[in-house]
Amino acid sequence: MKYYQYQHRVQYHETDQMGIVHHSNYIKWLEEARNEYLREQGISCRQLEELGILLPVIEVNCSYKQRTYYDDIVTIKVFIKELSRVIITFGYEIKKDGELLLLASTKQSFVNQDFKPFSLERERADIWEVICGEE
Template structure:
C-alpha cells in the first residue's frame, strides 16, 4: 500500500454554526481556545462524512489523541457570526494522521447558499483553498497518532486491518491519493 500518505491533501469537508455568546470573552471576540474545539468538530464531521463515527472508532479500540496543534490567527470571530470550519487530511498512514483547518466567517449570500437542509455547508467534491467561502479568520493544523485502549501506539493496519482498509478505501473514493 505504499507509504500510506496522500500525495496531495484530501478534499475539504465542512461544518457550519453560529458563534454562541458563551464562546466569547470580555472583549466580545471568540476566546482563542475555542478554535481547538472547533477543529475537533471539523475532524469529527469529516470522519462522519467518510462514513465513520469517532465513537465507532473508539469502540473498536482505535484512539487518535492530538500530538501537535498549530493555529494562526488572522481576524477575530465575534458573537453571532456564522462560521464555517473547513477540514482536510494532509497525511494518513497506519501510524499517524494530520489535518489542516480553515475557520471562516460566512455571511449574506454565502450563508444563504452555504447549507443543506440541516444547515451544514454543501461543498463540491474537491476544490482549492482559494475557492473556500468566507473571510479567513484562523488557519491551523493538528497531528495525531493511533493508540490502542492501553494508550500504546499501534499500527492501524495491524491492530485494526478492516478499519484501516475501510478508511483507505473511503479516502480513495473521495479523490485523495492514498
C-alpha cells in the same frame, strides 16, 4: 484532496470580555469539524473507540488571522493534511464570508486501549480505507 465543510454559529458564551471569540474555543470547533468529517467518511469516534482504536491529539497549531464575533457563522474546512501508518494530521481553514480567520492543524496518533501506537493501515486496513476515503 477530500475535505468536509462544517458550519458553526458563534455563541455568546464563546466570547471573552473584549467581545471576540476566546482563542480556546477554536480548538473545540476543530474537534467538532474533525468528528463530523469522520462521520461523513463513514465512521464515528465512538465506533473507533468501540473497536479499541483511539486518536489522542498530540499536537495543535493555530494561526489566528482575523477576529470572530458573537453570532458570526463560520465555515470550517477540514481535510487530511498528512497521513502515515501511526499518525494522522488534519488541516483546517476557518472562514467567514470567504475571509480567512484561522489556519490550523491537529496531529493525532493511532493507539490501542493501552495507548500503544499501532499501524492502522496494517492492523485494520478496513478502517484505514474508511478514514482515507479509499474505495
